[in-house]
Amino acid sequence: MAKIALSCSTSCISAYNRAQAMDTIAKAGFKFIEAYSSQTESRLHPDVVLADQVVEDLNKYGLKPSGLNVTDISVGCNLTGIKMEIEYAQSLGINSINVKGGFRTEREMNALVNSLKVLAKFAQTLGVAVNVRNYHGNRVETLEDLQTIFDQVDHPNLGLALDVGQFHSSRIDPGEAIDRFFDKVRVVYIRDQVGARVVPFGKGEIDSSGLITMLLARGYNGPIVAEPDIRHKDVEDHIIEARIYLEKILSALS
Secondary structure, eight states: OSSOOOEEEEGGGGTSHHHHHHHHHHHHSSSEEEESSSEEEEEEETTTSOOHHHHHHHHHHEEEEEEEEEEOOOOOOOOOHHHHHHHHHHHOOOOEEEEEEOSSSHHHHHHHHHHHHHHEEEEEEEEOOOEEEOTTSSSSSSSHHHHHHHHOOOOOOOOEEEHHHHHTTOOOHHHHHHHHHHEEEEEEEEEEEETTEEETTSSSSSOOHHHHHHHHHTTTSSSSSOOOSSSSSSSSHHHHHHHHHHHHHHTTTT
């Protein structure tokens, strides 16, 4: 199998607490877990749980963190707090954090750009990469939005968290994003959809195999984070099916 960290996002089981999320993802056969500092009951944040406890939990379930999605940057946000989250990520052995969010206004985009200039430099001193994540309907939605950010924040420590499903929801071909910004891609979120509706892998319109083939052909070696559809039957079964589906693609390319 290609040497890719195949991870599972806790966003798909956002109502699960830390122990439940880790247990479910580990039992489904994943070795990596993608975490959030907010918006999930399993959130990893310095104000919520000590890093030592998280490391102990990860070891208990045989998991490694593939990344951390930190607090969204917005006008007037507390950069000191986000810096603390980056330091926290480093203490967990996480070398990549993702940021998203914000309304589609010029003021919010300016806030993001100015904040990223500060955070990219700060995170670099800790050996942590900062990735901006595209999101449907938010200020970083289109390829032009990403180009604006990378033009204005010309820093080697700033990358892209490429969210396949969010591009699909925005009717943007994620393959075009790979073509245009491959050198910036640090992590890939993947799921299957019909329109904006999430469906089980292989049941929708997204060519996961083609996109992963494109990435690996160009030398991609970062994490691939599964976001399974878990609405229609047993949660663990859906997560297992997602792992098997993606592992088959990676195995065929090894």
